[in-house]
Amino acid sequence: MNELAFASVSELAARIRSRDLSPVAVVDALLARIERCGVLNAFITVTADAARAQAASAEREIAAGRYRGPLHGIPVSLKDIIGTKGIRTTRGSRIFADHIPTEDATVTARLYHAGAVLLGKNALHEFAFGVTTNNPHYGPTRNPWRLDRIPGGSSGGSGAAVAAGLGPVSIGTDTGGSIRIPAALCGIVGLKPTYGRVSRHGVFPLSWSLDHVGPLTRTVEDAALVLQAIAGPDPRDPSTLGQTVPEFTSRLATPITGLRVGVLTDEYHREVADDVRAPFRAALDVLAERGLDLEDVAFPRANEARTAAATVLFAEAASVHERWLRDRAADYGVDTLALLQQGQFITATQYLRAQRVRTLIVNEVGTLLRRYAALVLPAIPVVAPAIGQPTVTLGGRSGETRGAVTRLVRLINLVGLPAITVPCGFGADGLPVGLQVVGRAMDEPTVLAIAHAYERATPWHTRRPPDPPERI
Amino acid sequence: MATTDDLKRIADLAGLSATPEEVERLAPALETLYADLERLRALPLADLEPAFTPRLDPAVP
Numbered sequence: 001m002n003e004l005a006f007a008s009v010s011e012l013a014a015r016i017r018s019r020d021l022s023p024v025a026v027v028d029a030l031l032a033r034i035e036r037c038g039v040l041n042a043f044i045t046v047t048a049d050a051a052r053a054q055a056a057s058a059e060r061e062i063a064a065g066r067y068r069g070p071l072h073g074i075p076v077s078l079k080d081i082i083g084t085k086g087i088r089t090t091r092g093s094r095i096f097a098d099h100i101p102t103e104d105a106t107v108t109a110r111l112y113h114a115g116a117v118l119l120g121k122n123a124l125h126e127f128a129f130g131v132t133t134n135n136p137h138y139g140p141t142r143n144p145w146r147l148d149r150i151p152g153g154s155s156g157g158s159g160a161a162v163a164a165g166l167g168p169v170s171i172g173t174d175t176g177g178s179i180r181i182p183a184a185l186c187g188i189v190g191l192k193p194t195y196g197r198v199s200r201h202g203v204f205p206l207s208w209s210l211d212h213v214g215p216l217t218r219t220v221e222d223a224a225l226v227l228q229a230i231a232g233p234d235p236r237d238p239s240t241l242g243q244t245v246p247e248f249t250s251r252l253a254t255p256i257t258g259l260r261v262g263v264l265t266d267e268y269h270r271e272v273a274d275d276v277r278a279p280f281r282a283a284l285d286v287l288a289e290r291g292l293d294l295e296d297v298a299f300p301r302a303n304e305a306r307t308a309a310a311t312v313l314f315a316e317a318a319s320v321h322e323r324w325l326r327d328r329a330a331d332y333g334v335d336t337l338a339l340l341q342q343g344q345f346i347t348a349t350q351y352l353r354a355q356r357v358r359t360l361i362v363n364e365v366g367t368l369l370r371r372y373a374a375l376v377l378p379a380i381p382v383v384a385p386a387i388g389q390p391t392v393t394l395g396g397r398s399g400e401t402r403g404a405v406t407r408l409v410r411l412i413n414l415v416g417l418p419a420i421t422v423p424c425g426f427g428a429d430g431l432p433v434g435l436q437v438v439g440r441a442m443d444e445p446t447v448l449a450i451a452h453a454y455e456r457a458t459p460w461h462t463r464r465p466p467d468p469p470e471r472i
Numbered sequence: 473m474a475t476t477d478d479l480k481r482i483a484d485l486a487g488l489s490a491t492p493e494e495v496e497r498l499a500p501a502l503e504t505l506y507a508d509l510e511r512l513r514a515l516p517l518a519d520l521e522p523a524f525t526p527r528l529d530p531a532v533p
Contacts, residue, residue: 195525195526196525209523209524209525209526239525301515304511304512304515307505307508307509307511307512308512310505310508311505311509314505326489338497338498338501341490341494341498342498342501342502342505344483344486344488344490345479345482345483345486345488345498345502346505347482350506350509352522353509353512353513353517354509354512355522355523355524356517356520356521356522356523357512357515357517358522358523358526359517359520359521359522359523360515360516360517360520362523362526414526415526416525416526417526
């Protein structure tokens with residue numbers, strides 16, 4: 001069982017292609033494991049019958065010599081904010097509890113086109129507006145490493161599912177860190193591509209100009225394989241137009257020796273818990289041993305970038321939800337409603353000031369990245385907080401959990417750059433810590449190559465959470 | 473700093489249906505956000521247009 005549960009996409013694909021392994025057998029094994037690990041609450045909807053039918057179809061196609069590529073017959077799951085034709089897509093909300101889309105999101109359609117098999121829809125923070133996945137309508141999702149801890153969010157079901165071996169891939173969304181947060185807190189890989197690399201069409205928005213779609217996987221190679229399938233221009237999302245899609249997988253082994261990489265060590269980025277700082281410093285040693293030329297650098301205007309990112313997020317989210325805030329306010333959870341209501345009080349001039357600050361910071365970060373091929377920093381400054389924990393202590397000060405958890409990831413959404421988190425060790429209570437690599441716009445190959453070289457030099461991605469998760 | 477009266481005025485102007493209790497509850501977070509936004513005025517924004525999406529300006533040297 002565990003052999004299949006924790007096999008990577010590349011391992012499964014090789015066996016499926018050679019017909020040594022049936023996609024139906026893989027799906028059956030994973031469906032049984034999803035049921036067994038129900039305590040995690042990683043799925044809102046499991047599409048068991050459809051998954052078996054899709055797997056059987058893939059098996060027939062492959063037997064007939066029509067192999068589509070490395071995702072053919074591979075089980076995937078989707079954050080339940082990504083549209084799936086004919087399959088309930090709740091957006092983690094009561095308001096859309098019975099919503100059944102009439103078309104697939106572009107990312108869904110591209111996965112189907114690649115031959116992937118949909119296992120189900122993953123739990124998320126309500127409307128993706130939060131970092132705990134403690135959902136008032138569907139219950140809390142739990143971290144597989146410790147069931148009393150959050151998996152992070154908002155793609156928390158995706159993180160918990162992939163970490164617990166409930167499938168090798170989930171697709172999440174990242175507006176202020178929502179792919180990288182659960183990936184880091186659950187000890188897996190999370191890739192936020194460049195803004196405009198992957199179509200957002202059919203994905204319910206949180207903030208149009210900050211939303212990104214990307215994969216959560218257990219290996220960097222798998223993240224590259226999935227990105228290859230979902231990236232590229234889509235006329236229904238104009239931000240994706242004009243790009244060429246490089247070969248992500250074949251460039252994983254690109255030598256990184258001699259690359260000049262900035263380590264974010266400014267005052268803002270130094271605010272990290274000791275049990276996160278130690279694994280991060282050790283990761284820097286590994287990267288230096290792999291030949292990276294590391295230099296301390298500062299992120300320009302980090303505090304102002306954080307304010308601008310929050311303002312854009314709150315204002316755009318309030319606009320997205322304007323209709324339901326008026327008609328269905330009682331159907332929101334308390335925390336989501338409070339954030340959306342804050343957004344309603346941001347004036348047009350304040351929003352535009354934030355977007356002008358964004359221009360300034362995008363340009364300054366672009367200038368910084370002319371000197372550096374990438375930037376590295378911890379993904380999250382703390383290990384996974386407890387479910388329901390309202391505050392964490394950081395830098396000797398107590399602050400809101402949401403603020404602490406998003407501190408090192410949110411700025412990257414503002415500038416739209418590609419970023420990945422890979423496991424880099426464990427902190428207090430045996431909880432995972434992530435290393436974040438940020439690259440130049442549209443340069444996912446370098447980000448992936450650095451992360452891949454680090455992963456190959458360390459054992460962290462091979463560690464597994466307790467199996468099975470104990471019943472509470 | 474924004475007072476609750478300021479917030480009530482914004483709510484009226486924007487046609488929001490926020491109750492006085494909701495405004496009172498939101499006030500501390502909004503005061504912090506408004507203060508942070510006020511500090512952004514000090515940045516050199518004079519010739520900059522809003523970004524809207526994070527596309528890098530190719531003209532940046």
